[in-house]
Amino acid sequence: MVKLVPKVRLKGLTLAGTIMVLFTVFLAVLAPILTPYDPTKSVDLSLQPPSWKHPFGTNKVGQDMWSRTVYGARTILAVVFLSTIVSIMIGVPLGLISGYVGGILDRVLAMIMDAMYAFPGLILAIAIAAAMGPGIINTAVSIAIVYVPTYFRMVRGQTLSIKEQLYVEAARAIGAKPLTILTRYVFPNVVSVIAVVFTLSVADVVLTEAALSFFGLSVPAPTPDWGFDLKAGHPYLLSGYWWLITFPGLMIMILAVGFTFIGEGVAEYLGAREVKI
Amino acid sequence: MAKIFSETGMASLKTFIIARVLALIPTMLILVTLVFFVMRVLPGDPVIAIVGMRAPAERVIELKKKLGLLDEAGNPVPLPIQYLNYLSRLVRGDFGRSLIWGKRPVLVEIMEHFPATVELAIAGFIVSIILGLVLGSLGGWMGGKTSSAVKTYGAITYALFIPWIGMLFQLFFAVWLGVLPVAGRIDTGLEPPTITGLYLIDSVITGRWDSFMSALRHIMLPAITLGLVISGVFTRVTRTSVEEVMRQDFVVAARARGIPEHKILIHVLKNSFVPILTMMGLQLALLMTGAVLTETTFSWPGMGTFLLERIQYRDYTTVQGTVVFFAIIVSLVNLIVDICYAYIDPRIRY
Numbered sequence: 001m002v003k004l005v006p007k008v009r010l011k012g013l014t015l016a017g018t019i020m021v022l023f024t025v026f027l028a029v030l031a032p033i034l035t036p037y038d039p040t041k042s043v044d045l046s047l048q049p050p051s052w053k054h055p056f057g058t059n060k061v062g063q064d065m066w067s068r069t070v071y072g073a074r075t076i077l078a079v080v081f082l083s084t085i086v087s088i089m090i091g092v093p094l095g096l097i098s099g100y101v102g103g104i105l106d107r108v109l110a111m112i113m114d115a116m117y118a119f120p121g122l123i124l125a126i127a128i129a130a131a132m133g134p135g136i137i138n139t140a141v142s143i144a145i146v147y148v149p150t151y152f153r154m155v156r157g158q159t160l161s162i163k164e165q166l167y168v169e170a171a172r173a174i175g176a177k178p179l180t181i182l183t184r185y186v187f188p189n190v191v192s193v194i195a196v197v198f199t200l201s202v203a204d205v206v207l208t209e210a211a212l213s214f215f216g217l218s219v220p221a222p223t224p225d226w227g228f229d230l231k232a233g234h235p236y237l238l239s240g241y242w243w244l245i246t247f248p249g250l251m252i253m254i255l256a257v258g259f260t261f262i263g264e265g266v267a268e269y270l271g272a273r274e275v276k277i
Numbered sequence: 278m279a280k281i282f283s284e285t286g287m288a289s290l291k292t293f294i295i296a297r298v299l300a301l302i303p304t305m306l307i308l309v310t311l312v313f314f315v316m317r318v319l320p321g322d323p324v325i326a327i328v329g330m331r332a333p334a335e336r337v338i339e340l341k342k343k344l345g346l347l348d349e350a351g352n353p354v355p356l357p358i359q360y361l362n363y364l365s366r367l368v369r370g371d372f373g374r375s376l377i378w379g380k381r382p383v384l385v386e387i388m389e390h391f392p393a394t395v396e397l398a399i400a401g402f403i404v405s406i407i408l409g410l411v412l413g414s415l416g417g418w419m420g421g422k423t424s425s426a427v428k429t430y431g432a433i434t435y436a437l438f439i440p441w442i443g444m445l446f447q448l449f450f451a452v453w454l455g456v457l458p459v460a461g462r463i464d465t466g467l468e469p470p471t472i473t474g475l476y477l478i479d480s481v482i483t484g485r486w487d488s489f490m491s492a493l494r495h496i497m498l499p500a501i502t503l504g505l506v507i508s509g510v511f512t513r514v515t516r517t518s519v520e521e522v523m524r525q526d527f528v529v530a531a532r533a534r535g536i537p538e539h540k541i542l543i544h545v546l547k548n549s550f551v552p553i554l555t556m557m558g559l560q561l562a563l564l565m566t567g568a569v570l571t572e573t574t575f576s577w578p579g580m581g582t583f584l585l586e587r588i589q590y591r592d593y594t595t596v597q598g599t600v601v602f603f604a605i606i607v608s609l610v611n612l613i614v615d616i617c618y619a620y621i622d623p624r625i626r627y
Contacts, residue, residue: 013429013432111303111304111307112307112311114304115303115304115307115308115311116307116308116311118304118562118607118608118611119308119562119603119604119607120561120562120563120565120566120569120603120607121562121566122566122569122570123565123566123569123584123600123603124311124600126569126584126585126588126600127312127315127316127596127597127600128315130588130596131315131316203435203436207436207438210438211438211440211566211570214440214570214573215573215585215588216589217588227438227440230438230440230441230444231440234440234444234574237444237447237448237452237459238451238452238459240452242448245441245444245448246445248441249438249440249441249444249445250441252438252441253436253437253438253441256436256437256438257432257433257436257437259436260432260433260435260436261432264432
């Protein structure tokens with residue numbers, strides 16, 4: 001068990017999850033120190049099995065798989081981080097305004113968001129990413145759009161319940177402007193909800209990014225990206241070149257499962273059995 | 278309003294169905310609009326992407342006319358008009374034509390690939406239900422360590438990356454053990470005559486057992502991959518449900534009377550079934566996402582592979598049409614599922 005702040009103890013799965021995520025961050029941050037080769041350059045003969053020189057072997061182009069795997073952490077974490085920020089920057093204000101103002105704006109917006117929410121996220125992300133083209137910003141935006149409804153719904157729900165509170169009514173009574181009420185009274189109470197949505201959906205974001213890069217719709221070619229390496233290594237599976245896909249895929253799983261464990265821990269901590277997003 | 282309520286005062290099933298069907302229209306409209314504007318408004322000029330930078334002006338104009346960006350006289354069509362044109366064609370069933378190869382109608386090409394996805398989705402769904410029920414019941418029944426293990430299983434499976442799991446299965450069963458095929462839907466030449474488009478069913482109907490065996494062997498790995506990843510939710514719901522039922526008095530009473538365990542288990546299962554049904558309908562989006570990923574991993578010739586192939590070829594009308602098709606299917610299936618729920622559980626009718 002690890003004691004964080006008082007009363008917050010990490011144990012079991014949540015601890016494991018935190019370790020997994022921190023491990024990935026560690027790889028991303030210390031990438032240049034941890035890797036002897038440039039992941040985008042061809043450094044040796046192609047399709048070498050794992051060895052002392054290349055712990056994860058080399059791929060078809062002769063790139064060192066260990067370096068690509070380590071640097072891949074940067075790519076995926078960057079996209080996940082960026083897309084979450086964009087999702088929050090769009091979804092939260094919309095949720096606040098929609099929930100607080102109500103009326104026809106709220107109904108229309110909620111209907112749009114519900115329609116988007118019911119639609120398979122990956123397919124929407126594919127459509128947007130295909131239209132926008134490759135690149136880290138484009139990918140982050142495509143994924144962000146898919147998760148805006150999730151943040152919107154939670155924030156709107158929370159706003160709806162907060163605005164009935166007595167202190168909000170009191171604020172209105174003393175003449176506070178709606179914007180002031182939103183920023184000073186509603187928003188601080190919504191922050192915890194945002195954190196919950198984040199922990200529960202970030203695993204999904206990781207998998208969506210992996211899927212997009214698997215389809216070649218994420219960052220462009222020489223940039224190390226786990227999903228892309230999976231796709232690139234797939235054709236060689238039949239000939240027994242197992243190391244091309246094993247390690248990138250393993251890292252995707254570690255990151256996604258890590259976030260999932262953290263999310264489960266958070267949900268249990270908050271007392272919710274099944275937190276519905 | 279009094280007329281449409283039955284004597285008990287509850288809304289009738291008919292009202293519910295009508296209300297849901299009416300609600301379908303704005304939902305589908307929103308999605309179609311979203312797809313339309315995503316494909317048109319986002320940066321990147323698809324026309325240049327298709328014909329290349331050096332194409333002569335006439336080619337560009339010709340393509341723009343075909344895409345509906347320019348009208349017959351060569352004047353640019355305003356975006357709202359493009360949108361209305363698209364909608365009006367859509368309601369008549371015209372999804373446009375492909376921009377590549379034979380320029381065939383998009384809908385026709387979609388329908389050629391649709392049955393494969395349906396077959397895979399159903400197979401994966403069945404696998405996930407079986408896994409979910411078996412493991413969930415075990416976890417709920419045994420409690421303790423088994424329950425925790427099942428809980429962890431549920432958490433992990435949801436976070437698995439389908440292509441990777443699929444590839445591991447391929448590596449293990451197809452490459453190293455060589456017992457199952459690596460990819461594809463059936464051995465060439467063994468396709469059964471098309472009745473439903475689902476190979477497993479068609480081969481049984483027409484008595485082609487060689488086709489059946491081939492189709493079965495090919496669907497095993499993809500179905501298990503997909504089913505495994507989807508099973509997480511069912512496992513958790515079953516486990517929770519079984520645990521709750523187990524705590525009830527009739528279980529204690531039955532045990533006290535000396536009724537054998539397996540008979541009690543059957544009763545417990547019967548009572549825990551309803552929440553599972555509820556979850557089934559909500560998994561459609563996950564199922565479709567999973568199906569797309571599974572298809573590309575196993576070269577399964579369904580909608581997922583089709584969509585991605587057309588993206589590679591920049592066949593924008595087909596890509597747009599396929600995504601719209603997905604939206605329609607999702608809305609329709611959700612509608613049917615909701616109606617089934619309302620039929621089973623009268624409390625949830627409006």
